[in-house]
Amino acid sequence: MRNYTLTVFDPSGKKLLDETINAANDEEAKQLGTTKLEAEGYLEHTHRCVSPEAKLVLFHR
Structure with a gap:
């Protein structure tokens, strides 16, 4: 398994989510x-x- 990082930001740039995902x-x-x-x-x-x-595996702006 590999460790991927999932991060979500609000409009001001503040992190709302910063989580590690384990995936093959x-x-x-x-x-x-x-x-x-x-x-x-x-x-x-x-x-x-x-x-x-x-x-980048997943990105949305």
Whole structure:
């Protein structure tokens, strides 16, 4: 498993969520991140999910 970081920001730039997601690959991390965002109500907030190599897997602005 690899550690991905999911971060959500409010319009002022304050972090609303900063969480580690364990996933086997980028696609699984994207799916898990999207599910978490939906559950927390953050899908339309600015967010990003990055791989251990700092590759953007999921991004919304």
